[in-house]
Amino acid sequence: MSSFSIAWLDLREGADFAARDKTLATQALEWLGQATDPVSPDRIIVDLGAGTGSSLRALTKLGANNIVWRLVDLDGKLLDEALRRHGKQYLIEDYQADLNIVGELPLTGTHIVSASALFDLTSAAFIDALIDRLDARKTAVYAALNYDGTTTWTPAHPLDEKVLAAFNQDQRRDKGFGPALGSACTGYLQKALENKGYTVTIKPSPWQLGAKDQPMLNELINGITAAVNEHYGLTESELDDWKKFRLTNIAEGNCTIGHWDLLALPR
Numbered sequence: 001m002s003s004f005s006i007a008w009l010d011l012r013e014g015a016d017f018a019a020r021d022k023t024l025a026t027q028a029l030e031w032l033g034q035a036t037d038p039v040s041p042d043r044i045i046v047d048l049g050a051g052t053g054s055s056l057r058a059l060t061k062l063g064a065n066n067i068v069w070r071l072v073d074l075d076g077k078l079l080d081e082a083l084r085r086h087g088k089q090y091l092i093e094d095y096q097a098d099l100n101i102v103g104e105l106p107l108t109g110t111h112i113v114s115a116s117a118l119f120d121l122t123s124a125a126f127i128d129a130l131i132d133r134l135d136a137r138k139t140a141v142y143a144a145l146n147y148d149g150t151t152t153w154t155p156a157h158p159l160d161e162k163v164l165a166a167f168n169q170d171q172r173r174d175k176g177f178g179p180a181l182g183s184a185c186t187g188y189l190q191k192a193l194e195n196k197g198y199t200v201t202i203k204p205s206p207w208q209l210g211a212k213d214q215p216m217l218n219e220l221i222n223g224i225t226a227a228v229n230e231h232y233g234l235t236e237s238e239l240d241d242w243k244k245f246r247l248t249n250i251a252e253g254n255c256t257i258g259h260w261d262l263l264a265l266p267r
């Protein structure tokens, strides 16, 4: 299962929705409601790295309506899937585009720029260029589920910390945007948006995974092992040992993985 396959995005969506800070999401929608113009009631949300439309589904569940959704993603298959699922119910404009070409992102008239599980993949240069394009008087930013580098497992294994350190190092690898910010992304984004004049609030949105999430945990453990199996100083037998222990304990154990949500509102 690849990191952005439909199957993986589907598998994580329940945990993502549960993790999202609902106060922050609701605040974003309230701000959007206040921006509503009775003559032209549609509001525009541009969802960056939209995948199959997870942000659309989450915000709709929380009350979003009359939205023009501009979904932007490099992967046409994911956008097709978003259209297949929602094209008849919602106003969707799909843009198959590389986010790195920031100058061409369809931001004109945007009320909210949203993203979920995206900014930890991106770089400081990308965030700077994106924020440079935003009108801090008119466009809000809602960025959910940004990984923060923390993971706790129950029961514990002696190699948990070493595996996590290796995984966090891998998170800084170039993921297509230049050196990735990984767990530093929320802090970087917050500061950059504050410097631009926004009022920024951040709230924790950890994944709380347990017995009900066995298929997702299975993928996660395999994914972590695959990510750190070279270059990070863990021997094959150490990793094997860790992976076997983790897979054996999926049903009884649990796992918390830290993320943060961020809302930046015009002053």
Ligand SMILES: C[S@@+](CC[C@H](N)C(=O)[O-])C[C@H]1O[C@@H](n2cnc3c(N)ncnc32)[C@H](O)[C@@H]1O
Binding pocket: 003, 004, 009, 016, 048, 049, 050, 051, 052, 053, 054, 055, 072, 073, 074, 075, 078, 097, 098, 099, 100, 115, 116, 117, 118, 175, 176
């Ligand atoms: C972790 S997934 C999150 C998808 C979706 N936001 C969600 O929460 O389910 C990251 C998304 O970013 C997209 N992506 C990655 N690099 C990109 C790039 N350079 N330009 C546009 N989209 C990109 C991927 O195709 C993928 O859909």
